[in-house]
Amino acid sequence: GENVEQHPSTLSVQEGDSAVIKCTYSDSASNYFPWYKQELGKGPQLIIDIRSNVGEKKDQRIAVTLNKTAKHFSLHITETQPEDSAVYFCAATVSGSARQLTFGSGTQLTVLP
Amino acid sequence: EAQVTQNPRYLITVTGKKLTVTCSQNMNHEYMSWYRQDPGLGLRQIYYSMNVEVTDKGDVPEGYKVSRKEKRNFPLILESPSPNQTSLYFCASSPRTGTGDINYGYTFGSGTRLTVV
Numbered sequence: 001g002e003n004v005e006q007h008p009s010t011l012s013v014q015e016g017d018s019a020v021i022k023c024t025y026s027d028s029a030s031n032y033f034p035w036y037k038q039e040l041g042k043g044p045q046l047i048i049d050i051r052s053n054v055g056e057k058k059d060q061r062i063a064v065t066l067n068k069t070a071k072h073f074s075l076h077i078t079e080t081q082p083e084d085s086a087v088y089f090c091a092a093t094v095s096g097s098a099r100q101l102t103f104g105s106g107t108q109l110t111v112l113p
Numbered sequence: 114e115a116q117v118t119q120n121p122r123y124l125i126t127v128t129g130k131k132l133t134v135t136c137s138q139n140m141n142h143e144y145m146s147w148y149r150q151d152p153g154l155g156l157r158q159i160y161y162s163m164n165v166e167v168t169d170k171g172d173v174p175e176g177y178k179v180s181r182k183e184k185r186n187f188p189l190i191l192e193s194p195s196p197n198q199t200s201l202y203f204c205a206s207s208p209r210t211g212t213g214d215i216n217y218g219y220t221f222g223s224g225t226r227l228t229v230v
Binding site: 001006009032034041042043044045046049089091093095096097098100101103104105106 | 117146148153154155156157158161163171172203205212213214215217218219220221222223224
């Protein structure tokens with residue numbers, strides 16, 4: 001089955017700096033890669049996703065890049081703000097097959113004021 | 114308000130005492146799923162349901178049961194809880210796509226923190 005590894009487990013950045021979280025996956029058939037943000041005391045929420053037919057996707061201050069050859073994908077947050085502090089999860093699956101999502105282990109991002 | 118509601122939010126119980134964590138969604142979603150979240154292990158799927166009366170095992174189903182008698186409800190049952198089931202549990206739901214596949218933009222509940230002593 002799919003295995004998703006996520007690094008780092010914790011990340012602290014100064015407000016205004018950029019943050020990068022990286023994930024690798026094992027199943028070359030995986031073609032859908034979502035990112036979830038979990039704020040304290042809440043359930044995870046989808047913030048951005050990317051499909052294997054594109055290499056990069058942006059939404060305001062967040063972007064995701066995908067390298068299918070190397071089987072890794074990354075979340076980039078620019079101009080970080082205190083409200084970006086949360087746990088971030090990457091995930092992977094084969095879309096269109098009713099396969100379940102496989103999540104990474106999570107990254108605790110802390111944005112220091 | 115569209116939401117997934119889990120109850121209770123916090124639960125402390127003793128080993129072997131049967132318990133049920135309820136999950137209800139008001140969005141008419143076909144797909145529902147249970148996850149447990151443990152430090153360093155991320156979200157691991159326990160069971161999922163593609164529709165009423167259709168359930169299947171996830172990655173860590175041992176010690177858990179589920180049922181899906183109605184579309185809106187998907188309770189998680191621990192027949193004989195053990196300390197290794199101490200965890201943070203999340204229920205999630207989502208609609209099926211037009212082709213019948215899962216829409217991965219899940220709506221998660223707020224979580225149930227379970228402690229088994």
